[in-house]
Every structure is written in C-alpha cells, then in structure tokens.
Amino acid sequence: MGKNEFLTPKAIANRIKAKGLQKLRWYCQMCQKQCRDENGFKCHCMSESHQRQMEVYGQNPTRIVEGYSEEFERTFLDHMKRSHRFSRIAATVVYNEYINDRHHVHMNSTEWATLTEFVKYLGRTGKCKVEETPKGWFITYIDRDSETLFKERLKNKRIKADLAEEEKQEREIQKQIEKAAELFSEPPKPLEAEPVRELKPEAGVKIGLKLASSNLKPKERGEASKLVFDEMETDSKASASVAKTNNSNNNNKSVLGEMMREEEMKKERINRKDYWLCEGIVVKVMSKALAEKGYYKQKGVVKKVIDKYVGEIEMLESKHVLRVDQLELETVIPQIGGLVKIVNGAYRGAIAKLLGVDTEKFCAKVQIEKGAYVGRVLKAVEYEDICKLAQ
Numbered sequence: 001m002g003k004n005e006f007l008t009p010k011a012i013a014n015r016i017k018a019k020g021l022q023k024l025r026w027y028c029q030m031c032q033k034q035c036r037d038e039n040g041f042k043c044h045c046m047s048e049s050h051q052r053q054m055e056v057y058g059q060n061p062t063r064i065v066e067g068y069s070e071e072f073e074r075t076f077l078d079h080m081k082r083s084h085r086f087s088r089i090a091a092t093v094v095y096n097e098y099i100n101d102r103h104h105v106h107m108n109s110t111e112w113a114t115l116t117e118f119v120k121y122l123g124r125t126g127k128c129k130v131e132e133t134p135k136g137w138f139i140t141y142i143d144r145d146s147e148t149l150f151k152e153r154l155k156n157k158r159i160k161a162d163l164a165e166e167e168k169q170e171r172e173i174q175k176q177i178e179k180a181a182e183l184f185s186e187p188p189k190p191l192e193a194e195p196v197r198e199l200k201p202e203a204g205v206k207i208g209l210k211l212a213s214s215n216l217k218p219k220e221r222g223e224a225s226k227l228v229f230d231e232m233e234t235d236s237k238a239s240a241s242v243a244k245t246n247n248s249n250n251n252n253k254s255v256l257g258e259m260m261r262e263e264e265m266k267k268e269r270i271n272r273k274d275y276w277l278c279e280g281i282v283v284k285v286m287s288k289a290l291a292e293k294g295y296y297k298q299k300g301v302v303k304k305v306i307d308k309y310v311g312e313i314e315m316l317e318s319k320h321v322l323r324v325d326q327l328e329l330e331t332v333i334p335q336i337g338g339l340v341k342i343v344n345g346a347y348r349g350a351i352a353k354l355l356g357v358d359t360e361k362f363c364a365k366v367q368i369e370k371g372a373y374v375g376r377v378l379k380a381v382e383y384e385d386i387c388k389l390a391q
Helices: 009-019 038-045 048-059 061-083 091-098 115-124 146-184 218-271
Strands: 088-090 128-133 136-141 282-285 299-306 310-315 321-325 329-331 339-342 351-358 363-368 377-382 386-388
Touching: 048 061, 061 091, 061 136, 088 091, 091 115, 091 136, 115 128, 115 136, 146 218, 282 310, 282 386, 299 321, 329 386, 339 363, 351 377
Parallel strands: none
Antiparallel strands: 088 136, 128 136, 282 299, 282 329, 299 310, 310 321, 339 351, 339 386, 351 363, 363 377
16 A cells, blocks of 8 residues: 555544645635645645646646636625525625635635725625724625626616606696696676666757755765665675675685695605615715825716616716715706706606805705796795706
C-alpha cells in the first residue's frame, strides 16, 4: 500500500484537516486547491499543473475574472434569496454563511477586493437595498422574480382601478355640488307690477278729471289711511321675504363650502404619501457624498423609479445616470408660467401651471392644466409638493 492511499491514516487525517475553512490567501481559484500553509502554497505555485493553468489565464485574464465575478454574484444572491429573502441583515453574516461551503467561488478571484466594495456594487445596480450603519453594512434582497413581478403588477392594476373609481366618484360629487350651487344662487324673481292701462283719446270720447279735495269726510279719511297702512305692510312683507331668501342663499353657500372642505381633506388623507418620486420631473441632487464627483446641487431628470424611493437620474449637463435615494433629492421650482407636476397631496399626479410664488410662506399658487380638475386654482401649495416638469 502506498504512502498516501485513500484509506491510510495519513490520508484520512489530511481529509479531516482539509474539511474546515483555511486561509483565503492560500487558495488557488484556477486550480481550485486549498493549501494549509505558505510553504504548501509556494510548492503548488511551482507545480506543472498550476503553470499550465496560469498560461490559460494569461491568454484572456479579463474574461476569466469577469466569469468568476459573475458566478460569485449569482451564488451570493441565490443564497440571499433562499435564506434571507424578506429580511434586513448584516452583510458580514450573509458572507460568513456563504463561505461555509468549501467549494464556493472565493472573493480574491473576483473584481472586488473587499466585501464593502461588493456591497456597494449591489446597491448601485439595484439588486439589493444597502444601508450603512454604525454597526456595519446591512443589505435587503430585492425580489425580481417573474411571480413576484406579476403579483406586483396585479396590485398596481388594482390600485389604479381604485384611483380611477375614486376620481369618477369625485367628479360625480363635484357635478352635484355645482348643480346645487346653480340652483341656490338663482336671484329671487322681482314682484310683477300691475300693467298701466293707457288711454287713447278717440273721437267723440270725453275725459273728465276731478281734483282731489281736502274736505274729506271722516269715513273717507279712515279708508284712505287704511289703504296707506296696507301698502306699507305689503312692502315690509316683501322686504322680509327678500331678506329671508338672501339668508337662505348664504346658509346654502356655507353648507356647500363645508362639503367642499371635507372633500379636500378626504383627498389629502388618501393621496398624501411618504414617497414623491415620479418619472419625468426635474430634481436637484443634494448628496454630499457625490460632491467629489461634481454632482452636488446639479439637476437631472428622473428616468425611472425603483421601489418608490430610489430614482434613476440622468444629469442634464453630463448625461450620466445615477441611482439616488429620494432623501438626497430636492424638488425644483420653475419660472412663473412654467409647468409643474403635483407630486404629493390632494391633487397628486396632476399637471399644473405656476402662477406665483410666496417666498415668505414657502408656497406657490398654481392652476391645474390637465386631469379631472382642470382650471382649478390652488392658492397655497408647498414647495415640496410640486416639481418642475421636464420638457
């Protein structure tokens, strides 16, 4: 029997020693061989088989490193999907679980030198949600499976249908309010005066005039005073009826105003969200981390929204595309007369025209140009709720 046959004590001991994790710097990815010490790794590097593998590597090193990087990324994300699909977890914990497999693709053969660089790459490409905390880097897997996307599309479809139904109901309520306002705002009809009879003198007709005499009998004087008081009473009744009509109109207008205020508050509660990013608006990058690369306080157009809170921004000057969280973005107010999009609040999603700006109260006056409420003027909309529309 040879010295290191399969069932010899020495071979069994070597296999037991090789079971655990060894030093990463003594692992050869091209030969997929783990050495236990520096001397063993040096001897392996001088071997003929390793030399042949290095010749293969020298012919196209970039493609081989890219292949190992793709395999490392795929297996790492598969482990995330299986073990921590819906949880936020420390990147070091996931990495330690991943390297428990002896035959995993080692990081020293990829394009990433450290775990931090790899985690940042996952955040830039939108494959994971990445957070830096005092306790280290934390990652959350973003599920993009076909089944999950199908469910998300169905959910979005239901939400859009509900919003369309709500808009339809709001339009019907608005029509009823306008119809009631028209009915209540009609002026009262004036009292019809008795038509004056016009006498035309004809041939053979005599017209006699009798002057009023002050020598009236007591009975006649009483009848005359009674007639005067009846006329005064009629006039007072007419003025009272007009005042009552005006009061009823004022009451109806106050009721309508209260109904419209309640409707506004209801729309505000429904449409006020903690996210405001949407495609086609111009935003300003306020991330100080990007100041070194010249993107701080630069403007760009939102081309795509990822998970409601992250936007793909195409910079206006350099045409570079960045992925920035909405916390590091700011809305842009155009010149007076420009078009804006209402990104939050009761009229969320409507296109409006900027009529004026109140710099003391940090609000703007806009008029809705498109949508169900076209023509409506909003006198005080906060800066954060409107954003310039890309041309």
